[in-house]
Amino acid sequence: MQIDYYKDISMRQSEIRTVSHDLKNYMTGLWGFTQENKWDEATCCIENVISKLSDADSGFDTGHPALDAILRLKKQSIDLLDIRFDVLLALPKEISVDVLDLCVIVGNGLDNAIEACEKLADGQERYIRLKVNSQSRYISICIENPADHVDMTDKLPKTTKSDKFYHGLGLESIRALTEKYDGSLDIIAANKVFKLAAMVKNV
Numbered sequence: 414m415q416i417d418y419y420k421d422i423s424m425r426q427s428e429i430r431t432v433s434h435d436l437k438n439y440m441t442g443l444w445g446f447t448q449e450n451k452w453d454e455a456t457c458c459i460e461n462v463i464s465k466l467s468d469a470d471s472g473f474d475t476g477h478p479a480l481d482a483i484l485r486l487k488k489q490s491i492d493l494l495d496i497r498f499d500v501l502l503a504l505p506k507e508i509s510v511d512v513l514d515l516c517v518i519v520g521n522g523l524d525n526a527i528e529a530c531e532k533l534a535d536g537q538e539r540y541i542r543l544k545v546n547s548q549s550r551y552i553s554i555c556i557e558n559p560a561d562h563v564d565m566t567d568k569l570p571k572t573t574k575s576d577k578f579y580h581g582l583g584l585e586s587i588r589a590l591t592e593k594y595d596g597s598l599d600i601i602a603a604n605k606v607f608k609l610a611a612m613v614k615n616v
């Protein structure tokens with residue numbers, strides 16, 4: 414279900430990019446026409462539209478549309494909660510790892526980080542640091558966020574949600590995917606900071 418969801422997000426994002434590109438070209442041509450006719454107010458309006466479209470098109474560009482789409486989706490939630498989001502992305506365009514598996518790892522990891530930040534008391538610093546890069550024969554995904562308390566029973570944090578049947582599966586999914594690609598999953602919870610480091614073999 415997650416993979417189908419991410420596929421749908423990726424497809425819609427591609428459609429939005431196409432519409433945005435065509436509309437910018439159209440508005441740019443109209444801007445030139447109004448310049449010749451000195452329609453000052455229309456020109457100002459059109460310039461604003463072009464600027465807004467450019468802003469909407471900016472964002473993540475990993476070279477993998479599905480991953481870009483899930484990052485944009487998660488950033489919407491992060492921005493609404495006034496969480497600082499520090500991101501470093503450095504992936505080659507050609508990878509052997511299924512990018513949808515990367516989406517599951519990054520998406521679940523960010524969901525957990527967002528949930529932890531939501532639980533912080535007022536006045537506590539809220540931030541999420543995400544780093545995705547390629548190292549030798551591996552792809553590394555690191556996520557760091559503040560956390561007041563983490564139950565590390567069985568080496569994986571336990572969910573605090575009442576519906577434990579459906580919740581608390583995100584880290585299990587991440588661990589399963591790292592095993593699928595002969596990688597590793599390291600989790601550190603210390604000094605009120607939670608760090609997740611997942612590696613998958615990219616060969």
